[in-house]
Amino acid sequence: TLRELGPIQRTAEAIAIVDVICSLAETARLFNYCRPTLNESLRLVIKDGRHPVLDQNLVEEKFVPNDTTLDGENMRLAIVTGPNMAGKSTYIRQVALIVLMAQIGSFVPAANAEIGLVDRIFTRVGANDDLARGQSTFMVEMNETSNIVNNATERSLVILDEIGRGTSTFDGLSIAWSVAEFLHDKIKARTLFATHYHELTKLAAERKGVGNFNVAVREWNEQIIFLRKIVPGGADKSYGIQVARLAGLPKEILDRAKEILAHLENPNGVAAVEKTKRKRSSKNMPQADKPQLDLL
Numbered sequence: 194t195l196r197e198l199g200p201i202q203r204t205a206e207a208i209a210i211v212d213v214i215c216s217l218a219e220t221a222r223l224f225n226y227c228r229p230t231l232n233e234s235l236r237l238v239i240k241d242g243r244h245p246v247l248d249q250n251l252v253e254e255k256f257v258p259n260d261t262t263l264d265g266e267n268m269r270l271a272i273v274t275g276p277n278m279a280g281k282s283t284y285i286r287q288v289a290l291i292v293l294m295a296q297i298g299s300f301v302p303a304a305n306a307e308i309g310l311v312d313r314i315f316t317r318v319g320a321n322d323d324l325a326r327g328q329s330t331f332m333v334e335m336n337e338t339s340n341i342v343n344n345a346t347e348r349s350l351v352i353l354d355e356i357g358r359g360t361s362t363f364d365g366l367s368i369a370w371s372v373a374e375f376l377h378d379k380i381k382a383r384t385l386f387a388t389h390y391h392e393l394t395k396l397a398a399e400r401k402g403v404g405n406f407n408v409a410v411r412e413w414n415e416q417i418i419f420l421r422k423i424v425p426g427g428a429d430k431s432y433g434i435q436v437a438r439l440a441g442l443p444k445e446i447l448d449r450a451k452e453i454l455a456h457l458e459n460p461n462g463v464a465a466v467e468k469t470k471r472k473r474s475s476k477n478m479p480q481a482d483k484p485q486l487d488l489l
Contacts, residue, residue, distance in 0.1 A: 221300035224249065229295040229306040235265025235347070237292070237383055241304035244287035245294065248302055257421035258303070261288050263383040265309070265347070268404050270377045272394055273387040273423070275408030276432035278439070280421045281387040282318060284408070285352045288385055289314050292350055311350045311383075315341040318354040331359030335368075342375055351376060351384040358389070366390045377402055394427035 220226065241258035248256045257280075262268055273281050291301045295308045317337045328336070338356060345351055356372055357365025369390050376384050377400055386393070397403045407428040409420040417435040434450050 217299045224302060226300035226302050227305050229291075229301050229303075229308050231295060231308055231310060234309040235263075235269075235383065236307055236309045237261060237263040237288075237350070238307040239288065239291055239301075239303050240306065242287055242291055242306070243302040244283055245290055245302045247283060247287075259284055259287075259421075259423040261385075261423075263385075265381065265383055267402060269381060269402040270373060270384045270386060270396070270400075271404050271406055272373070272396065272427070273385060273406050273408070274389070274391055274394065274428035276410055276417060276419070276428070276430075277389075277436045279408035279410055279419050281408055282354050284423055285354060285385040285387050286316075286318065289316060289350060289352045310348070312346055312348040313344070314350045314352070315345050315382075316352040316354075317341060317356060318352065329359065334359050338368075338372060342372065342380070345376070345380050345382045347381045349380075349382040351380075351382045353384065353386045353388075355388060356386070366392060369393060370396070373403075374400075389431050391427060391430075397427075 239261040242261055243256055243258045261271075263271065273285065275281050287302075291303060291306060292308055292311060293314060294301050295306065296310065317334065334356070338353075341351055341353075353372070357367075357369040359365070360368075369386075369388060370393060373384075373386055373393060373396060376382055376386075377396075381402075394405045397405045405425065405427040406423050407426055409422045409424045410432065411418045411420060412435075415435070416438075417432050434447055434454065437450070438447055
């Protein structure tokens with residue numbers, strides 16, 4: 194009856210809380226989670242962290258754990274580079290999930306973790322437009338970035354994935370570079386920044402709080418093997434053509450892409466590729482005024 198509605202709802206709420214606590218405890222027991230250390234510092238140190246979902250759902254390969262160290266001073270902005278599909282996005286998302294789990298009182302998927310409390314977790318991941326509001330992918334990306342730079346604080350955790358990819362290369366790189374500088378210099382938030390703009394790795398030479406990391410890969414017979422391990426240093430290239438091969442693009446397209454890539458990367462703007470049976474003149478190559486943008 195309606196007279197018993199209040200007690201029934203309170204009982205249901207209490208049972209729900211107990212259910213959640215028991216579920217977190219059982220998950221921690223089954224999958225070897227650790228009890229995180231929470232404090233008021235700006236340190237974020239995770240040893241052998243794992244993604245709480247993918248760690249259990251991967252079938253074809255075993256999940257590779259990774260370490261994370263951010264301290265708000267000597268290492269507050271981590272630039273993560275590497276090929277598509279290597280695991281950059283998974284890595285930065287797992288850090289955000291581990292911090293969130295720790296602050297709701299859960300054990301976390303790691304060997305050990307020390308987490309300085311965060312006031313908010315800001316994320317800019319994925320690539321989606323908003324047709325209902327007439328907003329392009331890039332506009333949605335900029336709106337989300339604007340929300341971050343206008344509201345984040347020193348105690349925030351910021352997760353950025355591919356800022357600036359929705360527009361031209363030089364515009365995108367310029368915006369990504371400027372956002373990275375602002376987060377480091379002004380806001381001073383702990384930040385993980387995944388990007389294909391390898392030029393951003395130069396920030397580490399200018400600012401002591403910036404560090405470069407990349408997802409390790411190995412090349413073998415024109416194939417790439419993803420090691421899924423985060424290691425210090427910037428990536429040398431993105432291996433986009435090799436990833437396109439994995440997706441099943443025809444060999445003719447891939448061979449032509451290699452020719453164009455060699456042409457665009459050549460400092461003199463002249464094609465420097467081996468002669469093939471199908472000779473192509475330089476006029477068929479796309480022209481690039483600058484093969485790379487140097488902001489220094």
